[in-house]
Amino acid sequence: MSTPVIVANNVRKVFGDFVAVDDISFEVAPGESFGLLGPNGAGKSTTMKMVGAVSTRTSGELNILGLDPNTDGPAIRSRLGVVPQDDNLDNELRVRENLLAYGRFFGMSHKEVATRADELLEFAQLADRHDARVEPLSGGMKRRLTIARALMNNPKILLLDEPTTGLDPQARHILWDRLFRLKEQGTTLLLTTHYMDEAEQLCDRLIVVDKGRIMAEGSPADLIRTYSxxxxxxxxxxxxxxxxxxxxxxxxxxxxxxxxxxxxxxxxxxxxxxxxxxxxxxxxxxxxxxxxxxxxxxxxxxxxxxxx
Amino acid sequence: MTTVEQIRAGAARTRRWGWWYVAEERLRAMRGYSTSLIVTSFGNPLVYLFALGVGLATLVPAGIDGVTFLQFVAPALMMSTAVTVAAEESMYPVMMGFKWTKIFFGFHATPITPGQIVGGMVATVVIRVMATVAVFFGITVAFGATPVTTFVPMVVIATLTCLAVALPLIAYTATLTNDTGQLAMIQRFVIMPMFLFSATFFPLSQLPVYLQWIGWMSPLWHGSQTARVLSYGMDEPLWTSIAHIVVLGAFAVVGAIVAHRVFVRRLTV
Known part of the structure; x- marks a missing residue:
């Protein structure tokens, strides 16, 4: 088996008296699509933030691409793509400008970001909106733009936190199709969701999380076979x-x-x-x-x- | 498999230039309202200098401090413009970054660090202040209120004054999780009194002693006094001039330290 790109061993995250993530362990292989399924408040987003190297763990071991996020945060983040739960696009910039500016954060040249932005606008089916303002875009379009933005640096791992929450069924299916293409291209996906159909559609393997703890782990089919x-x-x-x-x-x-x-x-x-x-x-x-x-x-x- | 060294090396450019990439993003955003920026940059000094030079100056025919009223007031107006722009760019854009569009969280999902976001925001403010002050300076020269040879030192002191105001305001705004009128209060009860009581239009000694402390505590007063020394050679002991610079530097350094801490706390949860 190839070396895992994410290794979590007994990871805990505590805020004061509240234990958000309680002793979770899992591994994600390169090219795998791995899900964290659980209700709101289960600790999925906190886990995602620790993997995304923007939140330090309280204890346990966490290794992303061979590096510790507590000490090598910027280096790890340079190889990640992050699609947060809330679209934090810059409404003061146009659609394409959001990609250009974001690409620069990874140290890409102006020429590189321009080429990559045009490729990703095609991928996200937003090429005809390249000069549009961000604010009036539909929820689905904003999500696709956020995914395109997360792909600017050609990431090794794409983190998606509740990628289709708040979208209508058609927009969800368009998004799933785009994510499926990324999966086919070998991008490692780590996603959180509280939609079981989304987890079944996109995840090779998943953990069911509740109250910060892992309740079960396996492929969707295995879990259904075992527990239902x-x-x-x-x-x-x-x-x-x-x-x-x-x-x-x-x-x-x-x-x-x-x-x-x-x-x-x-x-x-x-x-x-x-x-x-x-x-x-x-x-x-x-x-x-x-x-x-x-x-x-x-x-x-x-x-x-x-x-x- | 990409090696650990390759991953670290890949982030090296951002480690060095991250602050500039943030500034680039903010300047790109400013292009969206560049027309109003240009109009106010030219309009403000024209209106002020015309009103004061042609209007109010006639009431002060003897001038102040051995120079015409316009020559007295022009350096301080330039510094107050720097302060106004610094305040404008240090409050609402920071609130936007953390609260309204949350773009700072997007920045931090990349190799950009919280410190680089502070650096980028400051660089953006400084660039805007320098451009605004340069225009202001050109107009004061045209009015005969400032010697053209003082351009560089005036821009430098305006930048320092800007930093002394911008960094503490960036730090304060970053502590706010909601704007329930605090930013408007800062405008009305900090920036505006600073403008009125920092010896912009008259020497601080004209104020009753119990109000003079506002000037001493105000970065604008320290900036304006230094600008007057540089502009028309206002008579002031050397130690006082040094004290002005030290005070401005202290505001900026303390503001930078606090801003960095608050940004780290807000972005690294």
Whole structure:
């Protein structure tokens, strides 16, 4: 196996009495797409900041591209691309100027930044907006511009903190497509998300994080196989009746979760389970059979939903 | 695999020139409102010198300090212009960088360090102040208020005065997580009184003693007095002139140290 580009061993980050990141360990191989999946406040962004060499860890070992971010921050950052949760683009500059100015921070010449900016505007599908103001751009366009900006230095590792939060479905899919292309080109991606579909789409491997701790690690398929069943039956009886019906049908599934608005029955044969529910005379108001997702893994591991 | 040495070497250019890359970014941003900058750079001195030279000066026919009123007031006006520009560029752009567009966090995600961001912001202020003062100087020369030979020393003292104001203001603004009127208060209760009570229009000795302390504490007064010495040879003991420079330098150095600390704290969480 090739040398990992990120190695975290028992990393902790404490703010006063609050433990934001509690003893986490993971490794990321070159070219791998690695995700940190967890709800808001799980410690994902703090981990990202430590990897991005802008936040010092309280204890543990962290190694990025062979260097310690606590002592070699600027050198590490020279090889990273960072897409933060909030687009911190410069609204006083035009679209292309944002790329030109940012490229200079890496010591690139004026000629180099000009060439690279034009390539990346094409990649980000923003070439026709090169002279536009940043402020009126749509959320999706701003995100694509931020990704283009993060690629100016041709980074070894691209860090993406909640890359599609706040975007509409179409904008998300465009962005996923761009990220998928980067993945195909061999760029190492490290991303945080609380969207399970995003993690499934983009991550080769991921860790599920909650309250600063790693709950599970593996590929999306492995995690689903380990922590959930093949299928899930969702039935709704009305918010005041779900809890009442759940004990009457729970024996039909391997596991049951009662949420405020629905009951989830974990089973390997969803349609057959749904038929049995009807045979018993418990006809739901609405029903759905779907395959298990990382959302179910998270629910199993923490007893809570990812998006709260 | 890229070696550790190659990675460190790759960041070497930014290690040396990072502050300038930040200044370049800010100057690029200024191009967006360059017209208003140019208009105010020329307009301000013209309006002031015309009003004071043609208007107010007629009320002071004997002049002050052995020179005409315009010659007395011109060096101080030049320094107050430096202070006004320094204050303008040291408060809202810093608030913007940390709070409104958060661009400083974007800068810091690159090899740029917090200290280089401070350096770049200061360089931007200094460049704008030097350009503004150069225009002001040209107009004072045209009005016959300043000898043309004093250009370099006047720009140097304006820059020092600018640093003495800009660095503490950059440091203070960086401590703010929200602007709930603090910056407007600084304009009204620090910059404006400094302009009025720093012997810009009359000698400090004209003020009651209990108000003179404002002048002594004001970087603008120290800058203006030095500018008067340089411009028309105002009579002042050498130790006083040295004291002015030392005070201005102290404001700048303390401001730089505090600004650096605050930027590191805000950006390295």
């Amino acid at each position: 069943t093949r299928e899930v039956v969702e039935v709704r009886y009305g918010s005041d009746k779900n809890a009442e019906v759940a004990p009457l049908i729970s024996h039909l599934a391997d596991r049951t979760e009662v949420l405020p608005d629905r009951i989830l029955l974990y089973t390997d044969a969803g349609e057959a389970t749904l038929a049995r529910i009807s045979e018993l005379g418990h006809h739901p108001v609405t029903s759905l059979v779907r395959r298990s997702s990382l959302e179910d893994v998270f629910l199993r591991l923490t007893g809570r939903s990812l998006v709260e």
